[in-house]
Amino acid sequence: xQTGQPxxxxxxxxxxxxxxxxxxxxxxxxxGLWIWSRNRRMxxxxxxxxxxxxxxxxxxxxxxxISPTSVTLFHPEWIGKREESIHMAHVASIKIDTNMIFxxxxxxxxxxxxxxxxxxxxxxxxxxxxxxxERYQTDYYKGAKTELKT
Numbered sequence: 001x002q003t004g005q006p007x008x009x010x011x012x013x014x015x016x017x018x019x020x021x022x023x024x025x026x027x028x029x030x031x032g033l034w035i036w037s038r039n040r041r042m043x044x045x046x047x048x049x050x051x052x053x054x055x056x057x058x059x060x061x062x063x064x065x066i067s068p069t070s071v072t073l074f075h076p077e078w079i080g081k082r083e084e085s086i087h088m089a090h091v092a093s094i095k096i097d098t099n100m101i102f103x104x105x106x107x108x109x110x111x112x113x114x115x116x117x118x119x120x121x122x123x124x125x126x127x128x129x130x131x132x133x134e135r136y137q138t139d140y141y142k143g144a145k146t147e148l149k150t
Contacts, residue, residue: 035059035060039060039061039076041063042063042065042074044065044067046065046066046067046132047063047064047065047066048063048064048065048066048118048121048125048128048129049061049062049063050062050063050064050118050119050120050121051102051120051121051122053101053102053120054102054119054120054121055119055120056119056120057119057120060075060076060077061120062074062075062118062119062120063075064105064116064118064121064129066129066132066133066136067136068088068136068139068140069087069088069136069140070085070086070087070088071085071086071088071091071107071116071133072084072085072086073085073116073118084116086107086109086116088133088136088137088140089110089140090109090110090111091107091108091109091110091133091137092108092109092110093107093108094106094107094108094129094130094133094134095108096126096127096130098123098126101122102119102120102121102122102123103121103122103123103125103126104117104118104119104120104121104126105117105118105121105126105129105130106118107133
């Protein structure tokens, strides 16, 4: 044997361990792409994403989208999603439960039905959510008053 020549690697495609390893790597790659696709940020200007370190947000963190007309909680799941939405006219109150690191935001409706509960947002995001909702509600009711006058 000559020195300096690399040893040939076994390229036997019928090796069962090689097949198992390739299938496992392929499965993990597909699983990683699936999880990545479920965690994409929602479109919109005011979207707040919960931290992965908080309760219930480890794999698929919840996102809250606040628009001038509604508040939407978007929670991705393995298959499908769970989405809750409240129109600005039906938001009764906003409560922020501030803990050591994260805050929980509770948005109650005027009808008294189940509130939207958002766990694991940073304190700054929680207060920004409350300010946005209050601003959009003020704008909504000011617009309704000017329409009644005309």
